[in-house]
Amino acid sequence: MIPVTCAHCGLKIHVPESVQGRQGACLNCGSPISVPAGDVPVVAASIDFKPNDRIGERYVIKSFIGRGGMGVVYEAEDTLVNEDVALKFLRRGVLRTEKGRRLFLREAQIARRLRHENIIAVHDVGFTVDGVLYLSMEYAKGISLREFLMRYRSNRRHVPVKQTVHIMLQILDALDYAHRWVVHRDIKPENIILLNDNQVKVLDFGLAKAVEENEAGNSGTDEQRKKKVVGTPVYASPEQMRHQPVDLRADIYTAGLVLRELLTLRTPKELPPEMPIKRSDVAPSVSLVADKAVREDKGERWQTARDFHDALKQAFGQSYQARTARTAGNVYPSKTSTEGMVFFEGGYFRMGNNAVSDESPEADMYVAPFWMDIYPVTIAQYERFLKDTGAQEPRFWRDPQVNGPDQPVVGVTWEEALAYAAWAGKQLPTEAQWEFAARGPENRRYPWGNTQPDTTRCNFGNYLGMPSIVTMHEEGRTPEGIVDLAGNVYEWTLDAFAPYERQRGGRLSLEKFPQKTVRGGCFESQNNEIVTSARKGLFPDVRQKNTGFRCVFAE
Structure with missing residues (x-):
């Protein structure tokens, strides 16, 4: 049997000697694979080295890195300068003509002159005692x-x-x-x-x-x-x-x-x-x-x-990048700034979870473009709102456990969250906007991906016993850059807490569905409540130490 490696996806297979010199397709990716003829081995035996083998007077083999269509690569020590390099040995069948070898050496000399932070540097060109051509290159781990x-x-x-x-x-x-x-x-x-x-x-x-x-x-x-x-x-x-x-x-x-x-x-x-x-x-x-x-x-x-x-x-x-406010007369309110927000292009995504009654049925939902706050609204931000409007201080405002300037503001009702959003020229997110940002088109289980939560990613399981500052769990940010969408504090949304088939059907009766939906779980929540599809209903006038909000902006 002959070993053959797909140069495209790296799949290694063994094929019968009867197919030497023929071309087939990779079983994994479908790319063409040429099976060398009998006198052209895939990798010549002389290219197989062991740790501590010496290459000339300068290099000592350390470890095998990989094998590809043109040869094999080893990590080696350059004893002349005491640094690690990558040695790429070309299999004998790659350069069989004198013209090809001359051109390769000329091109290698050009490559040696290329010095750029995004290009692997070529240091040297040489031959083994068996005549195998190799390149000494920068070792990039x-x-x-x-x-x-x-x-x-x-x-x-x-x-x-x-x-x-x-x-x-x-x-x-x-x-x-x-x-x-x-x-x-x-x-x-x-x-x-x-x-x-x-x-x-x-x-x-x-x-x-x-x-x-x-x-x-x-x-x-x-x-x-x-x-x-x-x-x-x-x-x-x-x-x-x-x-x-x-x-x-x-x-x-x-x-x-x-x-x-x-x-x-x-x-x-x-x-x-x-x-x-x-x-x-x-x-x-x-x-x-x-x-x-x-x-x-x-x-x-x-x-x-x-x-x-x-x-x-x-x-x-x-x-995609956050944009500053436009001047009055444009579609943006004059005082609205998208600094500290992330832009979402919008589109279709899968919303809901059929395995949980309050989160079903799943459906493909469309969300128009919007911006979302990177962090929940903080005490410092809400204080500026109070000074500007003379609004009532929320509950727990003077509680030292939850009134740090960089902690999320809590104890606000749904109406107070709406008032702040209007003052900032923004809105509360709809459930669809919130879940789109948290779940993404990849259908993530948690805002950061599918890895199980831990205390580096979010504040949950009552491990702190109170809301953390909003920058504490940067490891749990979404790929787009939104932080704290899991745990820490529940976040008010614009929508009534109702079965999805009713909510998606149009206007809802406030008498039948008086609660508003909060999302994301809080510092007391367990795993099942911080998944991206989880939702919960609260009456709009409640003031809780575990409930805050963030804003969105859409045209």
Whole structure:
């Protein structure tokens, strides 16, 4: 049996020797896999090293990192400078022609000159005593973007748009810098590394071009050579697939494919470029930026990585980041500011929980765009309202256990919460707005995800015995940045507490449904009351030490 690794998803399989020299499809992702001929082993035996093996006079092998379509990578110590490096050994079948080897060495010299915070630095090029070519590179401890995407996919959660943009802007920064000297030709999730601090590193600049020249020089008919596409075909640009001249716009195309995959968790094979992005919290402006990058005609794409970068940054800034108040005469009240709020593009999401009677039936609900306070309204904020309006102090106002300036204001009735919201030029959230922010399109069980709650994420289970300051549980923020949607204090919403089928049906009788809905649980709540679908009814005139509110703003 012959070991074969999918260069796209990393799946390792063994195939019979009878299929040597043939091409098949990966059982996991469907990408093409070429099974090497008998005289071209997948990884030559001489590339297998053990800890403490020496490579030349300079390097000492430490550990195995990974194996891919072009070779194998080890962590090693560079004894000349006493630092860890990554050694990438190319399998013998990658560069079989003299022209390919010469071009590789030339491209490696170019790669050595690339010094950018988002590019894996190449330090050295050499040969083992057995003639195996290797690169000494910066050792970046992290995970590939492919592994990152697979984690989100296995958890059935979308990558937050903010994180997607953060990753893509770094990729495009790297391309903008490198394109002064070299075209990458093989941008894909496997060639992008994410470090622990979310810094991006792109690797393998120039390698694909050398392999392409090597393939062009191999023996075989013209028709056979035309069928070979260097890199991963599913991430190749149209001009690469047609064996036409390639320039930096090929990298623009493949970077666009990566952006679409970050937004949808679907590979280009699953979501071809001509199919639209369908995700409710992805702003149309962001989708348009991605769509332009993957146009078939390279003259219609973004013409540079900097153009792509700036367009994406602008689209995200205009659609997602908090905006300051507009002047009087616009649709915003003159005193309304969205500072300290997060913008939600809105869209459809799954609301409710059929397993709990008060939370059923589940339904797909649409929410229009809105802003939401990052934190519940605090004592300090409410004090400004009291001074400005002369309103009555709420219950517990002078209780030292709950009157710290950064604690959430409590003891307010539903009407008092409404009054504060009106004074601020905002509103109380509807149940749908509140659950959309807490649950997200990923259908999260808790605001931060599906991980069980603990005291780093929220104030629950009476472990403090009182409301905490609003910045205490930042670990429990939503992917969009909202804090304290689980535990601490119940939060008033605009809606009456009624069965969903009645509430969604239109106007409700106050006599039949006098209570208002609160959401999120409080510092005394157990797990079942802080899930994103949980709801409870309170009479609007109650004043409780465990009940506060936050505001939203919508046009």
